[in-house]
Amino acid sequence: MSDQTYLTNFSGDKKAWPVYITLGNLPSGRHNSPTSMAVLLLALLPIPPKLSKSSRADQHQRQINADTLRDVFELIFAPLQDPAHDGVPIDCANWKVRRCFPILAGWIADHMENIGLHGIRSHVCPRCEVPPVELGTNMKVYPLRDYAIYHHYDYENWIGETDPADITPESLGIRLGQNVFYGLNWVSPSDLHKPDMLHTVYLGLFKHMMDWIQGFLKKHGRLEAFDEVWKALPPYPGFLVPKKAYREVTQ
Numbered sequence: 541m542s543d544q545t546y547l548t549n550f551s552g553d554k555k556a557w558p559v560y561i562t563l564g565n566l567p568s569g570r571h572n573s574p575t576s577m578a579v580l581l582l583a584l585l586p587i588p589p590k591l592s593k594s595s596r597a598d599q600h601q602r603q604i605n606a607d608t609l610r611d612v613f614e615l616i617f618a619p620l621q622d623p624a625h626d627g628v629p630i631d632c633a634n635w636k637v638r639r640c641f642p643i644l645a646g647w648i649a650d651h652m653e654n655i656g657l658h659g660i661r662s663h664v665c666p667r668c669e670v671p672p673v674e675l676g677t678n679m680k681v682y683p684l685r686d687y688a689i690y691h692h693y694d695y696e697n698w699i700g701e702t703d704p705a706d707i708t709p710e711s712l713g714i715r716l717g718q719n720v721f722y723g724l725n726w727v728s729p730s731d732l733h734k735p736d737m738l739h740t741v742y743l744g745l746f747k748h749m750m751d752w753i754q755g756f757l758k759k760h761g762r763l764e765a766f767d768e769v770w771k772a773l774p775p776y777p778g779f780l781v782p783k784k785a786y787r788e789v790t791q
Contacts, residue, residue, distance in 0.1 A: 541648035542585070542657075543736075557585035557653075559616065564645045583616055585609065606659070606718045613657075613720035620644060624725040644724055647732040650740065654733055658687070659718030666733045669712055684730040685712075687719045 544557040561582040562571060570576045588605035620642060622628075627639040649657065654666050663672045668682040690712075721729040735741060757763040773779070 541579075542653055543649070544585075544587075544653055555587050557587055559583045559585060583612070585612060606715070609656070610718065610720050617644070617724055621725055624727075641726070643726050644721070644732065646734040647721070648734045648736055650736045650738075657720050658685075658729060658733070659690070659715045659720075660685075661713040661715070664713030667730050671711075672713065684728075685714075687722050687729045690714050690719065 541562070542557060542559045544555060559582045560579050562579045566578050570578050586608060588601070588608070624641055624643045627641050629637050630640040632638050647654070647657070651666075652662065655662050655664075658666045660666055664670075665675065666685070668684050670680075670682040674680070719729050721727060721732055754763060757766050
């Protein structure tokens with residue numbers, strides 16, 4: 541997992557891009573406990589410099605940034621290549637030694653980080669080839685992105701015998717040859733994308749849903765009634781009523 545984070549808002553735009561590693565079969569309680577050390581800092585990715593105002597220099601710098609990011613990830617993932625293919629003996633919890641195959645199973649990041657790692661544009665899906673205009677419509681099931689094909693294509697020879705004339709890198713929203721996960725043993729890059737709960741669910745879907753619900757209730761004059769129903773709910777395990785609202789109901 542990775543999280544590009546601003547370090548300060550007072551002295552420029554200093555950022556860090558840490559990469560964390562964890563095991564996928566640990567209980568969520570262990571994952572979420574800082575004292576369990578279940579999530580470890582693996583690396584700090586380089587942050588590219590600001591782009592210049594020149595379009596030619598801008599394109600050149602983007603290519604340098606992409607190549608640098610791919611080289612760093614090749615260095616990070618190198619220790620996984622042989623164990624994922626041949627296995628490695630690991631001590632298990634029952635004191636037995638078993639041959640295990642550690643494989644990269646998922647990558648948790650927000651959307652903007654994922655598009656940089658998968659080498660795609662910001663308006664497309666990192667998992668399938670759904671056109672941007674059909675995102676969220678659920679009208680058709682589109683094929684998963686085959687990053688192996690993207691890696692071996694080039695702009696000059698994109699249109700071949702098996703390629704429809706309307707399929708281009710721009711229509712698929714890709715930047716050729718820039719997926720950092722391509723080439724890992726037993727790993728499908730299109731299956732790695734996992735939603736970031738904070739940015740995708742809490743700050744994305746949930747905020748959007750609550751804005752829509754509040755607007756709907758205000759339009760029909762039911763917002764206060766909706767609030768009163770929630771404030772009247774008694775506390776029970778797994779549900780926390782705000783203390784202020786609970787005091788107003790109990791007084």
